[in-house]
Amino acid sequence: MSAADERLPDFPSGGCAVVIGGSGGIGRAIALQLAEHGCDIALNYFSNVTGAEETAARVRRAGHEVHVGQVDLRDEAMVKSFLDEAAQHFGGVHTTVYAAGPYIPMRFVSQQPAATFRDVMEHDAFGCYHLAQASLPHLRTAKGSFTAIVTPAIRRYATRDVLSAAPKAAIEQIVKAIAAEEGRFGVRANAVGVGVITDGLYHALVDRGDFDERFLEASRQAKALKRLGTAEEVAEGVVFLASARARWITGQTLMVDGGYAL
Numbered sequence: 312m313s314a315a316d317e318r319l320p321d322f323p324s325g326g327c328a329v330v331i332g333g334s335g336g337i338g339r340a341i342a343l344q345l346a347e348h349g350c351d352i353a354l355n356y357f358s359n360v361t362g363a364e365e366t367a368a369r370v371r372r373a374g375h376e377v378h379v380g381q382v383d384l385r386d387e388a389m390v391k392s393f394l395d396e397a398a399q400h401f402g403g404v405h406t407t408v409y410a411a412g413p414y415i416p417m418r419f420v421s422q423q424p425a426a427t428f429r430d431v432m433e434h435d436a437f438g439c440y441h442l443a444q445a446s447l448p449h450l451r452t453a454k455g456s457f458t459a460i461v462t463p464a465i466r467r468y469a470t471r472d473v474l475s476a477a478p479k480a481a482i483e484q485i486v487k488a489i490a491a492e493e494g495r496f497g498v499r500a501n502a503v504g505v506g507v508i509t510d511g512l513y514h515a516l517v518d519r520g521d522f523d524e525r526f527l528e529a530s531r532q533a534k535a536l537k538r539l540g541t542a543e544e545v546a547e548g549v550v551f552l553a554s555a556r557a558r559w560i561t562g563q564t565l566m567v568d569g570g571y572a573l
């Protein structure tokens with residue numbers, strides 16, 4: 312038998328991949344690439360049902376089944392119900408991807424109200440924690456994987472970015488905890504640090520003036536590759552880490568950032 316014949320499929324044929332943030336820019340690209348790799352998908356929206364339906368329609372066009380539901384990550388019971396429903400609907404959950412997060416106004420710490428910090432932590436860090444806890448029983452059964460979006464700002468801080476860096480630093484530690492504690496059940500966990508890309512949250516940050524041309528040019532110059540990335544390029548990293556091709560990789564953070572955090 313050749314090495315090619317022995318190669319495992321990238322994802323199991325039964326069960327589904329859950330993409331939280333599936334109505335958003337990065338989540339959509341991940342859901343579509345997972346579908347291209349043969350996965351049925353369960354995805355959520357928080358406020359943007361139209362965005363979720365657009366992602367769902369494209370997953371169906373790729374030939375896969377999709378389940379869509381509203382989830383507020385701050386609501387632990389709601390997150391658990393969504394995971395349990397997805398598992399029941401598809402016969403299991405083999406992959407969970409955390410690709411959600413609120414709009415984050417960019418301010419210096421001296422000007423960022425504590426109430427805003429608390430609110431972002433509730434959506435992002437606590438949200439990811441709720442998702443991890445709701446996913447683990449299903450991922451243990453499937454010997455599956457958990458992959459979370461973080462930011463390279465946890466390695467190389469960019470001013471005015473505390474609302475991104477602080478919750479994502481917590482999320483990286485949640486990922487490491489899962490990797491260390493759940494490996495004995497066959498569960499892997501990894502993170503992907505996303506540099507500035509021209510999709511998703513980018514549009515709100517440009518519209519609201521957080522990203523102006525000066526910032527964007529400085530951001531391009533700060534990257535070894537001298538350009539911003541795309542959601543598709545991020546999804547490539549996420550889908551690799553979630554797949555069986557990464558079966559001996561756990562507890563890692565892959566920076567998909569054009570060489571920013573060097």
Ligand SMILES: NC(=O)c1ccc[n+]([C@@H]2O[C@H](COP(=O)([O-])OP(=O)(O)OC[C@H]3O[C@@H](n4cnc5c(N)ncnc54)[C@H](OP(=O)(O)O)[C@@H]3O)[C@@H](O)[C@H]2O)c1
Binds near residue numbers: 336358410507510
């Ligand atoms: N774009 C970038 O340059 C960049 C860089 C580094 C890190 N990131 C991170 O990547 C992640 C995804 O960002 P994106 O660019 O794809 O942004 P996006 O297009 O705004 O998508 C954000 C997603 O999060 C969902 N969401 C927000 N709060 C939620 C909550 N409480 N419960 C459930 N879902 C919630 C949104 O749902 P609705 O739209 O339905 O409300 C949406 O699906 C975020 O954590 C962001 O911080 C992005």
